[in-house]
Amino acid sequence: MNSWAQRLDALPRLGLVETPTPLEPSRRQSRLWFKRDDLIAAGFGGNKVRALDLVVADARRLGADTLVTGAGPLSNHVRATAAVASLSGLACRAVYWGAPPQRVQGNHRLAALFGAEIHFTGESDRASVDAAFELKARETTARDGTPYIIPRGGACPLAALAHLRAVQETLAQCAARGVALGCVAMAVGGGATLAGWWLGAALLGASWRIDAFSVSRPAAEARMRARRLAQEAADIIGARAPLDDVELRLFDDVIGAGYGLPSQEGAQAIRDMARAESILLDPVYTGKAMAGWLARRAHGGRAARGDSLFLHTGGAPALFTDASQEDA
Ligand SMILES: *Cc1c(COP(=O)(O)O)cnc(C)c1O
Numbered sequence: 391m392n393s394w395a396q397r398l399d400a401l402p403r404l405g406l407v408e409t410p411t412p413l414e415p416s417r418r419q420s421r422l423w424f425k426r427d428d429l430i431a432a433g434f435g436g437n438k439v440r441a442l443d444l445v446v447a448d449a450r451r452l453g454a455d456t457l458v459t460g461a462g463p464l465s466n467h468v469r470a471t472a473a474v475a476s477l478s479g480l481a482c483r484a485v486y487w488g489a490p491p492q493r494v495q496g497n498h499r500l501a502a503l504f505g506a507e508i509h510f511t512g513e514s515d516r517a518s519v520d521a522a523f524e525l526k527a528r529e530t531t532a533r534d535g536t537p538y539i540i541p542r543g544g545a546c547p548l549a550a551l552a553h554l555r556a557v558q559e560t561l562a563q564c565a566a567r568g569v570a571l572g573c574v575a576m577a578v579g580g581g582a583t584l585a586g587w588w589l590g591a592a593l594l595g596a597s598w599r600i601d602a603f604s605v606s607r608p609a610a611e612a613r614m615r616a617r618r619l620a621q622e623a624a625d626i627i628g629a630r631a632p633l634d635d636v637e638l639r640l641f642d643d644v645i646g647a648g649y650g651l652p653s654q655e656g657a658q659a660i661r662d663m664a665r666a667e668s669i670l671l672d673p674v675y676t677g678k679a680m681a682g683w684l685a686r687r688a689h690g691g692r693a694a695r696g697d698s699l700f701l702h703t704g705g706a707p708a709l710f711t712d713a714s715q716e717d718a
Contacts, residue, residue: 393628394593394624394627394628394629395558397626397627397628398551398554398555398627401444401447401448401548401551401626401627402444402447402448402450402451403443403444403447404442404443404444404446404447404450404474404477404478405443406432406433406439406442406443406474406477406478407430407432407439407440407443408430408431409555409559410559410560410562410563411425411426411427411429411430411440411556411559412424412425412426412429413425413426413560413563413564413567413569413699414426416667417666417667417668418666418667421696421697421698422697422698422699422700423569423571423697423698423699423700424667424669424699424700424702425556425560425699425700425701425702426702427440427556427701427702427703427704428670428676428702428703428704428705428706429702430704432473432474432477433469433470433472433473433474433477433504434469434470434473434500434704434706434707435704436466436470436703436704436705437466437553437583437701437703437704438466438467438469438470438471438544438704439470439473439474439704440552440553440555440556441544441548441549441552441553441582441583442470442471442474442540442544442549442552443474443552444548444549444551444552445540445544445546445548445549445552446471446474446475446478446480448538448548449480449538449540450478450480452536452538453536454480454536454537454538455480455481455535455536456480456481456482456483456530456535456536456537456538457471457474457475457480457481457482457483457537457538457540458483458485458523458526458527458530458537458538458539458540459471459482459483459484459485459523459539459540459541459542459544460484460485460486460487460519460520460522460523460542461486461487461516461519461542461543462486462487462488462516462649462650463486463488463491463496463497463498464496464497464498464650464674464708464711464713465486465497465543466497466675466704466705466707466708467540467543467544467580468484468486468497468498468501468506469497469498469500469501469504469707470544471484471501471506471540471544472484472500472501472502472504472505472506473500473504475504475505475506476504476505481507481535482501482504482505482506482507483506483507483509483526483530483537484501484506484507484508484509485508485509485510485511485519485522485523485526486498486508486509486510486511486519487510487511487513487514487515487516487518487519488510488511488512488513488514489510489512490510493712495710495711495712496707496708496709496710496711496713497707497708500707509522509526516542519542520541520542523539524539527539541580542580543579543580544580544582545579545580545581545582545615545619546582546619547582547585547619547622547623547625547626548623548626549582549583549586549619550582550583550585550586550589550619550620550622550623551586551623551626551627552586553582553583553585553586553587553590554586554587554589554590554593554623555586556586556587556590556701557586557587557589557590557591557594557596558590558594560699561594561596569696569697570695570696570697571596571598571696571697571698571699572597572598572599572695572696572697572698573598573599573600573601573696573697573698573699574587574591574598574599574600574601574698574699574701575600575601575602575603575679575680575683575698575699575700575701576600576601576602576603576679576700576701576703577602577603577605577675577676577678577679577703578602578603578604578605578612578616578640578679579604579605579606579675580615581612581615581616581619582616582619583701583703584600584602584612584616585615585616585617585618585619585620585623586620586623587600587701588600588616588617588620588633588636588638589620589623589624589629589631589633591636592620592631592632592633592635592636593624593629593631596636597695597696598696598699599637599638599639600636600637600638600639601639601641601683601686602616602638602639602640602641603640603641603642603644603678603679603682603683604640604641604642604644604645605644605645605649605674605675605678605679606645606649607642608642609640609641609642610640612640612642613638613640617633620633621633641682641686643682644656644678644679644681644682645678646678649674650674650713651713652673652677652713652714653677653678653681655678655681655682655685656671656673656677656678656680656681657673657677657714658681659671659677659678659680659681659684660672660673660677660680660709660714662684663677663680669702670706670709671702671705672704672705672706672707672708672709672714673708673709673713673714674705674708674713675703675705676702676703676704676705679700680700683700
């Protein structure tokens with residue numbers, strides 16, 4: 391085994407995520423596969439729970455007793471952090487941008503249910519949560535607690551390393567089933583998931599192309615953020631990653647009216663996948679990514695060199711909010 395893989399294996403984990411998550415064939419389309427990180431059992435699952443398995447293990451290693459994090463009230467990351475905190479005996483102090491909504495729904499509701507202490511910044515600016523982290527951390531220290539700050543949306547190098555493990559996992563599953571992947575598609579938010587898959591493809595010499603769909607930032611910015619996270623993740627495990635060897639297409643034309651605002655194309659993809667595959671995509675991330683990907687496959691054809699994989703990163707709680715137009 392190469393040494394970066396040993397260092398990756400040696401990183402502490404909580405062990406909350408049962409791996410491998412299923413690799414399932416599409417029921418309707420040949421040569422299409424789903425990697426079901428949405429089926430992770432802990433805390434309603436999704437890519438954020440996979441990431442937190444490493445991130446929160448690091449918090450515990452450092453003696454923290456309180457997780458401080460934040461994002462918008464739709465955030466899967468905050469819900470996942472609240473769940474993982476309670477599962478591992480830590481407190482969670484969560485900061486949302488904006489003002490408290492009229493109705494407590496979806497992930498916000500689940501985060502409260504998991505016992506997170508929730509604070510709103512009152513400002514619509516997303517960066518307003520970052521300033522609040524320091525304040526929450528200082529408050530925690532003043533109460534004799536030990537805070538651990540997880541960056542907004544969970545975008546940090548350890549999260550990317552958790553997703554690098556998902557790449558190892560997927561390659562092993564593909565080898566066992568005789569599947570050769572030509573293309574991997576995913577939604578991109580803070581960029582840690584893409585960073586891990588990009589790094590994994592580079593380090594493991596996977597020959598697939600990555601089609602990544604930003605749901606919040608312009609493509610160039612999303613690429614830069616993912617590259618930086620991939621580089622920082624590689625540094626932690628002492629790996630030299632030939633990131634430029636990986637073919638990565640990053641699109642931002644699925645954002646529509648904005649982050650967290652449903653698009654018609656996304657809603658259509660959600661309906662189609664629910665009815666054809668009994669797979670629940672979400673209006674914020676995976677629905678938009680699937681819509682963008684299906685449109686490109688229809689126009690440009692599939693990656694001719696192999697099968698395709700859609701990374702299902704979760705997000706179903708958003709279906710139970712006003713942010714979803716799924717009553718159509
Ligand atoms: C956060 C999230 C993503 C994007 O992951 P990042 O690592 O933030 O880029 C995709 N899908 C769902 C459901 C998410 O919650």
